[in-house]
Amino acid sequence: MLVSSDMERGFKVAVCGKGGVGKTLIAGTMARLLAKRGFRVLAIDVDSNPNLHTVLGIGQGVLLKPLAEDERLVEERTGARPGGWGSFFILNPKVDDIPDKYSLLSPEGVRLLVIGMPKAGFGCMCPQNALVKALVEHIVLERKDVVVLDLEAGLEHFGRGTARGVDYLLIVMEPTLKALETAKRSFLLAKELGIGRVWGVLNKVKSSDEEKYFIEKAHEFGLPVKISIPFDSNVEVAERLGVAVLDYSRESPFISAVDRLCQCIISDWYRGARL
Secondary structure, eight states, X not given: OOOOGGGSSOEEEEEEESTTSSHHHHHHHHHHHHHHTTOEEEEEEOOSSOOHHHHTTOXXXXXXXXXXXXXXXXXXXXXXXXXXXXXXXXXXXXXXXXXXXXXXXXXXXXXXXXXXXXXXTOOOOHHHHHHHHHHHHHOOOOTTEEEEEEOOSSSHHHHHTTTTTOSEEEEEEOSSHHHHHHHHHHHXXXXXXXXXXXXXXXXXXXXXXXXXXXXXHHHHTTOOEEEEEEOOHHHHHHHHHTSOHHHHOTTOHHHHHHHHHHHHHHHHHHTTOOO
């Protein structure tokens, strides 16, 4: 079966949520599972405290070189010196060569770009943000290409418009009222950005009653919860050991649930077409 012309390309997924809900773990695990399915995956760590490389299985000893620290690159592409005030900068800089030149490679072949943060007191991040937005919005994807973004915890990235160009925004929440409130604000801001597919992901669920209550609460403000991920002690053990849960236990309930989430996105995007 052939897909329609607008679905001939791959898709872009951003993962957000309140700090501590598990967004980085879900984003990184998704990237790896999609790579195992044969997709060419570019993972972008937009969090100012980057940890996505550990979930991807990239060793702790690997030297990360965040793009935000590469002043030459940012100035060359945006026309503005990072940290400067009152600078005019290019809003749509050249970005197509960045993934190949500046990414790290995971064992499964996932390419990782780390955006990071500049040094303390550096000043305005506007040129760096313009570079990231252009990368997300204008990178060209072929049919088996996927981009997965691990966004900053909280809501600041909505003001920057980082996720404006994504096809799916996954709002991760744990079963707490604080996480639900952040999810509600995220949902409303995502709609303001014009993101069409905004899905909820309920993580760390311990009971069916808990699951039912928070899914109903999310539906009250319009957020469809596409997957519920059970609380899994394998995740805690893996974190204590400093390894990714996918490397610790491939049969864990967490991994199974995230794999179902991947399949849900694939089925929705390609509308049942055979890959």
